[in-house]
Amino acid sequence: MEFYPERGVVLSPERLEKTEAFLAGMGLRYEGGADYTVQLVSESGEILGNGSLCGNVLKYIAIDERLQGEGAALTVVSGLIEEAYRRGITNLFLFTKAANEMLFRGVGFYTLAATREVCFMENSRSGLARWLSSVPKFECVTGAAVMNCNPFTLGHRYLIETAASEVPELYVFVVSEDKSRFGFEERLELVRRGTEDLKNVHVIPSGPYMISKATFPTYFIKDTANVESIYASLDLTLFAQKIAPALNIKRRFVGTEPYCAVTRNYNEIMKELLPRYGVEVTEIERKGGISASLVREAIDRCDIDTLRGLVPESTLDHIIERYF
Amino acid sequence: MEIKKTGVAGTMESSDIIVRIEPKETEGIELELESAVMQQYGRQIEKVIRETLSELGVTKAYVNATDKGALDCTVAARTQAAAYRAAESTDFVWKFGGVK
Numbered sequence: 001m002e003f004y005p006e007r008g009v010v011l012s013p014e015r016l017e018k019t020e021a022f023l024a025g026m027g028l029r030y031e032g033g034a035d036y037t038v039q040l041v042s043e044s045g046e047i048l049g050n051g052s053l054c055g056n057v058l059k060y061i062a063i064d065e066r067l068q069g070e071g072a073a074l075t076v077v078s079g080l081i082e083e084a085y086r087r088g089i090t091n092l093f094l095f096t097k098a099a100n101e102m103l104f105r106g107v108g109f110y111t112l113a114a115t116r117e118v119c120f121m122e123n124s125r126s127g128l129a130r131w132l133s134s135v136p137k138f139e140c141v142t143g144a145a146v147m148n149c150n151p152f153t154l155g156h157r158y159l160i161e162t163a164a165s166e167v168p169e170l171y172v173f174v175v176s177e178d179k180s181r182f183g184f185e186e187r188l189e190l191v192r193r194g195t196e197d198l199k200n201v202h203v204i205p206s207g208p209y210m211i212s213k214a215t216f217p218t219y220f221i222k223d224t225a226n227v228e229s230i231y232a233s234l235d236l237t238l239f240a241q242k243i244a245p246a247l248n249i250k251r252r253f254v255g256t257e258p259y260c261a262v263t264r265n266y267n268e269i270m271k272e273l274l275p276r277y278g279v280e281v282t283e284i285e286r287k288g289g290i291s292a293s294l295v296r297e298a299i300d301r302c303d304i305d306t307l308r309g310l311v312p313e314s315t316l317d318h319i320i321e322r323y324f
Numbered sequence: 325m326e327i328k329k330t331g332v333a334g335t336m337e338s339s340d341i342i343v344r345i346e347p348k349e350t351e352g353i354e355l356e357l358e359s360a361v362m363q364q365y366g367r368q369i370e371k372v373i374r375e376t377l378s379e380l381g382v383t384k385a386y387v388n389a390t391d392k393g394a395l396d397c398t399v400a401a402r403t404q405a406a407a408y409r410a411a412e413s414t415d416f417v418w419k420f421g422g423v424k
Contacts, residue, residue, distance in 0.1 A: 080335065107336060
């Protein structure tokens with residue numbers, strides 16, 4: 001069947017509607033965020049293929065069955081990669097159904113981690129190894145905690161202090177994405193300042209290899225009820241298979257989660273999955289009455305007295321300087 | 325030639341190759357190659373990329389290449405272009421009369 005590639009498609013309301021309908025027909029949900037789109041269209045204007053670039057992630061890749069075969073898919077995907085490079089975005093990622101893994105191998109993507117439902121790929125075979133080589137290493141057994149710290153509270157401090165007393169060296173990975181109220185650099189700096197006195201604590205940017213819930217795309221997952229579990233299994237599989245062995249991480253620390261069902265579910269999957277790879281999971285009882293969301297609410301009310309009870313001095317100074 | 329930033333050249337069209345060169349702190353060229361004709365020509369493509377970089381005096385770089393069946397002259401040209409871009413260099417010496 002004849003098709004014509006269209007690069008840099010403008011998703012006008014009308015075109016967007018057609019695109020959404022096409023994707024829906026292919027079992028995908030459009031959830032926004034397309035910075036650049038390549039489509040394949042028929043002579044009559046029917047959409048036969050689609051792919052979009054969203055930041056440094058390739059998304060919404062679908063080809064009408066009538067065109068399937070490498071040529072059409074390659075046209076879409078290479079169009080996205082070439083445009084990303086033109087824009088100076090050279091480190092690319094994608095999430096796909098396991099069935100499409102081979103297609104993306106052919107355009108230079110390598111699998112970082114795969115579960116039954118989803119495969120996480122990067123356009124570099126050595127990206128993860130390069131990130132790992134930038135992390136300080138220790139001969140001894142280490143522990144790890146992965147935290148967002150939006151912003152750093154006395155609760156985070158308590159968790160880190162407790163964990164650091166149980167292992168010789170502790171990695172604190174701060175989630176590197178900018179979808180939180182406090183920017184990444186800001187969060188990282190506050191964690192560093194707030195743990196300066198703990199000599200065996202190493203605060204490290206998580207890089208792209210600890211998948212943030214905020215950036216995990218769900219548009220290709222049919223089983224919407226299990227999106228959270230699918231996300232958790234993928235993120236934890238990557239951690240257990242590739243990150244923990246390279247850094248000699250034998251323990252992972254996490255706060256207990258009394259409120260949020262999603263985080264609780266994540267912790268449950270962690271407790272099930274990590275021990276299979278020799279990583280022991282320790283839940284640390286959360287300090288009552290402290291949470292980053294209470295801090296953000298107190299900032300909105302300009303309530304310094306409440307803040308004093310929630311955050312360490314280093315965070316308080318920053319908040320007063322920056323937000324008052 | 326010193327690699328200062330990421331440089332890319334080429335496309336994923338048939339008979340072309342896309343080459344990405346990135347800075348590396350330690351000595352050595354670390355090459356990852358994916359090719360439609362890996363079995364038959366993988367080694368030859370790698371040889372051309374390494375020789376081209378060596379001629380340019382590039383000794384420290386990460387190189388990622390996705391080949392779609394490019395001829396040697398194309399592989400060399402794309403590697404050169406990516407290296408010059410990555411080195412932010414424009415003093416390219418045109419070799420008339422083809423590649424040796």
